[in-house]
Amino acid sequence: MSSGGTGDGVYDFCVLGGGIVGVATAHRMLTKFPGASLALVEKESALAAHQTGHNSGVIHSGIYYPPDSLKARLCRAGAAWNKEFAAANDIPFRECGKLLVATDSAELARMRDLYERSITNGVDVEAIDAAELARREPRITGVGALFVPSTGIIDYPKVATALADQVVAMGGRVLLDTPIEAIGETDATVTISGPATSITTRTLVVCAGLQADRMARKAGIRTDFRIVPFRGEYYRLPAARADLVRTLIYPVPDPALPFLGVHLSPTIDGELTVGPNAVLGLAREGYAKGSVSARDAVDVLGFPGFHRVARAHVRTGARELRNSLFKRGYLAECRKYCPELTVADLLPHRAGIRAQAVLRDGSLVHDFLIERTPRSIHVLNAPSPAATSAMPIAEYLVDQL
Numbered sequence: 001m002s003s004g005g006t007g008d009g010v011y012d013f014c015v016l017g018g019g020i021v022g023v024a025t026a027h028r029m030l031t032k033f034p035g036a037s038l039a040l041v042e043k044e045s046a047l048a049a050h051q052t053g054h055n056s057g058v059i060h061s062g063i064y065y066p067p068d069s070l071k072a073r074l075c076r077a078g079a080a081w082n083k084e085f086a087a088a089n090d091i092p093f094r095e096c097g098k099l100l101v102a103t104d105s106a107e108l109a110r111m112r113d114l115y116e117r118s119i120t121n122g123v124d125v126e127a128i129d130a131a132e133l134a135r136r137e138p139r140i141t142g143v144g145a146l147f148v149p150s151t152g153i154i155d156y157p158k159v160a161t162a163l164a165d166q167v168v169a170m171g172g173r174v175l176l177d178t179p180i181e182a183i184g185e186t187d188a189t190v191t192i193s194g195p196a197t198s199i200t201t202r203t204l205v206v207c208a209g210l211q212a213d214r215m216a217r218k219a220g221i222r223t224d225f226r227i228v229p230f231r232g233e234y235y236r237l238p239a240a241r242a243d244l245v246r247t248l249i250y251p252v253p254d255p256a257l258p259f260l261g262v263h264l265s266p267t268i269d270g271e272l273t274v275g276p277n278a279v280l281g282l283a284r285e286g287y288a289k290g291s292v293s294a295r296d297a298v299d300v301l302g303f304p305g306f307h308r309v310a311r312a313h314v315r316t317g318a319r320e321l322r323n324s325l326f327k328r329g330y331l332a333e334c335r336k337y338c339p340e341l342t343v344a345d346l347l348p349h350r351a352g353i354r355a356q357a358v359l360r361d362g363s364l365v366h367d368f369l370i371e372r373t374p375r376s377i378h379v380l381n382a383p384s385p386a387a388t389s390a391m392p393i394a395e396y397l398v399d400q401l
């Protein structure tokens with residue numbers, strides 16, 4: 001995209017990964033160190049080609065996460081940052097608010113816990129009863145709900161592109177179509193190389209999303225985790241249904257799982273989507289249903305942590321798989337809170353694939369996970385809400401340099 005040079009052929013900074021976390025990191029580096037030389041390196045022919053371009057587009061508020069977690073802190077700051085950045089750069093966004101709908105007494109109890117957590121996390125939230133829910137969203141049913149007014153919607157690839165344009169304007173280089181296959185570090189520099197490139201830098205930050213564990217191993221970081229790809233399949237509702245709801249409608253999540261459940265999401269482009277589910281993927285970057293990559297499948301199935309996690313969540317896993325294979329099961333999840341939906345309402349839509357770090361002992365890494373070597377920082381786990389939190393994550397990383 002551009003060519004800012006280096007004096008001695010060595011960049012001050014290099015960022016590997018052109019998703020929103022990588023682009024935000026490059027932006028933050030040049031903002032904090034104006035005049036530094038920087039290369040942002042991405043293997044695809046466009047930025048935001050993976051998780052950043054295949055998500056729900058929700059600006060999360062930060063209600064779910066343990067108060068002492070990085071997620072809680074960085075998500076709140078990120079929500080505010082996105083709205084300000086979008087307003088300043090003519091990127092459409094809407095603070096449409098979100099309703100978390102409880103559909104039975106067990107969910108109502110979990111909803112009350114979430115209410116307490118929201119207050120602890122400093123996020124404005126309102127508990128409403130079934131009658132008030134029916135007044136606000138007449139097509140949605142539940143025994144109670146939480147309303148989070150600050151939740152919004154945005155197009156994250158647009159945010160990433162605007163950030164990248166500013167990186168270029170600040171003198172950074174954005175190198176697309178540049179896959180990296182090796183990382184070598186000395187006392188003074190790090191060199192990353194691929195089939196057609198070799199780039200040397202004094203400081204490297206790796207934000208490789210679905211490839212984070214592989215990049216870490218190439219850098220010699222001892223990893224006791226593996227990235228397990230979880231597919232998130234969406235449907236789109238017919239245009240005639242686009243005004244079904246005004247706010248985002250979420251179920252009350254199971255706190256044992258890292259995923260938030262199938263939700264109804266108005267998009268910033270005026271569509272209404274439903275999803276995503278969470279099924280094991282056998283290809284980290286294969287978006288078509290049934291995609292299998294031998295290398296990715298061996299990586300997951302040969303990892304003891306995966307078998308432990310599969311055993312611990314066998315019922316949830318089976319349900320998710322059934323709902324992925326049979327539309328009626330998927331529909332049943334949505335009808336818990338929106339009973340009028342029918343199979344005919346679920347039109348095909350794209351899938352996303354989440355990079356979820358799983359430890360060898362079978363536990364899922366819930367928080368953002370960051371490791372460093374003397375000359376590099378690796379973002380190892382940046383699941384949702386990392387799109388919302390990208391700039392505060394970037395500030396956190398750059399503060400460590």
Ligand SMILES: Cc1cc2nc3c(=O)[nH]c(=O)nc-3n(C[C@H](O)[C@H](O)[C@H](O)COP(=O)(O)OP(=O)(O)OC[C@H]3O[C@@H](n4cnc5c(N)ncnc54)[C@H](O)[C@@H]3O)c2cc1C
Nearest residue numbers: 017019020021043051052055056058180209232352386388
């Ligand atoms: C289905 C789904 C729904 C989600 N919904 C939301 C939401 O509503 N709100 C929210 O805040 N978050 C959401 N998320 C999470 C969010 O999308 C991610 O946390 C975020 O996009 C992570 O950004 P990233 O830059 O770390 O990763 P990515 O966007 O995956 O970027 C990593 C980049 O690194 C590049 N790369 C990898 N290896 C190499 C290599 N060897 N050489 C060169 N380049 C390489 C990849 O090509 C890729 O472009 C969702 C995620 C999914 C999958």
